[in-house]
Amino acid sequence: MIKPRLAIVLAAGVVVAACSSPPPPAPSASPTVTATPEPEVLLAMTGQPAPDSWKPRPVIVVKVDNTVAGQPQIGIGQADLVIEEPVEGGLTRLAGFFESRLPRVVGPARSVRISDIGLVEPVRATVVASGGAPDSLAAFERADVTLYDETSPAHFRDAGRVAPYNLFVNPREIDRMDKGRLPQQSYLSFGDSELPKGQPAKDVTITFSPSRSETWQWDRKSGHWQLDGQKFRPDNILVMDVTTRDTGERDAAGSPIPEVISTGGGRGYLMASGEAHKINWSKVSTKAPFELADARGREVEVPPGRTWVALIVRGTGQVDFD
Numbered sequence: 001m002i003k004p005r006l007a008i009v010l011a012a013g014v015v016v017a018a019c020s021s022p023p024p025p026a027p028s029a030s031p032t033v034t035a036t037p038e039p040e041v042l043l044a045m046t047g048q049p050a051p052d053s054w055k056p057r058p059v060i061v062v063k064v065d066n067t068v069a070g071q072p073q074i075g076i077g078q079a080d081l082v083i084e085e086p087v088e089g090g091l092t093r094l095a096g097f098f099e100s101r102l103p104r105v106v107g108p109a110r111s112v113r114i115s116d117i118g119l120v121e122p123v124r125a126t127v128v129a130s131g132g133a134p135d136s137l138a139a140f141e142r143a144d145v146t147l148y149d150e151t152s153p154a155h156f157r158d159a160g161r162v163a164p165y166n167l168f169v170n171p172r173e174i175d176r177m178d179k180g181r182l183p184q185q186s187y188l189s190f191g192d193s194e195l196p197k198g199q200p201a202k203d204v205t206i207t208f209s210p211s212r213s214e215t216w217q218w219d220r221k222s223g224h225w226q227l228d229g230q231k232f233r234p235d236n237i238l239v240m241d242v243t244t245r246d247t248g249e250r251d252a253a254g255s256p257i258p259e260v261i262s263t264g265g266g267r268g269y270l271m272a273s274g275e276a277h278k279i280n281w282s283k284v285s286t287k288a289p290f291e292l293a294d295a296r297g298r299e300v301e302v303p304p305g306r307t308w309v310a311l312i313v314r315g316t317g318q319v320d321f322d
Contacts, residue, residue: 044123044183045080045099047190047304057099058180060171061120063129064094065108070165075106077231081187083119083309086244086317088255090209095119097187098171107168109155112147114139114247115260118286121145123183128154128169133249133257143286146181148174188238189291191301196294198275203322206239206310216308218274225271225308235305240268240281240290241314260311262286269319272303276321 041050045059064076066084076082079096087093093110097120112132117139120127131149132140140147148154154173158166204225207213216225216237224233243266244258251257265282270292279292279300292300312318 042186042190042304043080043100044186045097046306047186047188047302048100050100056182057175058178059120059123059125059183060098060102060174060178061116061125061127062096062098062106062169062171063110063112063116063127064096064106065110065165066092066094070108070110071229073107073231074168075103075171077233078103079232079306081307081309082232082234083311084208085113085115085119085260085311086208086258086313087113088251088257089253090211092208092212097123097125099183102171102175104170104172105168106171107158108161108165109150109167109169110164112136112140113257113259115258115262117143117145118260118262118283121287122185122289123187124181125183126174126178126180128152128171128174130155130164130167135247135249146178148178153177185289187289188302188307189289189299190304192304193299193301195270195272195275195277195300195303198272198277199321201271201274201276201321204237204271204276205320205322206237206312207318207320208310208312209316216271218271220274223273232306232308234308235272236302236307237271237310238268238279238292238302238307239271239310239312239319241266241317242311243314258313262290262311263288266314270300270302276319 043050064073076096078101080099081097083095084092109130112129114136126146128148150167154170156168158168202218203215205215214227216227219226225237226233243261247257247259249257263283268279268281270277270279282291294300
């Protein structure tokens, strides 16, 4: 009888010991991992988001004729930004900036001016033109701005046109040849800040000289500005008054070639969504972007999109609204 009793006591002791053991530790919670979203990539020339498959590339600028003899222009409608700058004889010339799209043909290609250096350096662009006067070419070399002239394989002649309006460029060929420098900043201060109430501007007439003026019309349905005969349909028009100096160079007709001074500052208008807004512009150096402000010195942001920039000579140029 003793052995069974002992067995029962021992068994009970085992149960008590088991019941008094500390509970097993609870499994530790897995740390929460929050994915950091990739920063949005914005195009330097429009301020708009780049496509998901975007691979950054240098901005290519093509100098394009802007006279009746050079019509029709080809490819300029696919530019991201176009600058119309005054040249000799009261005429103007275009600088088409291509970043998001590269057409197969742009032209007629014409020569560079010293003025172009300050216009292309903010995005370290590669410039494509027919060539340039000796002083202009020397200035490009000193500024270390890459320039491809008509000796490059990207240039070709159209047998159906007469010189000098028969030279065209394939920007895609330039992109394959030139690894260039990528833009490090936006060309303008693009942003979505709401603009203050502006002056209604259904029609905007920009006068460069007695021999050159143009009237842009706001098309509310498409949300773009339109100019008769011009395939470029900008979201915005930016007009800035500038000063010039005589370079001492002369064109083939003997007219003095001016240099546009794009540094410093001045006044102008930003046209967006059918309204005109007075602005003051500034540019502290050739490499710096253009910055805009209102009369109180507050920053004015350019709505993201394609922009036509018109440079008019202070005291000569004029802007009228209807």
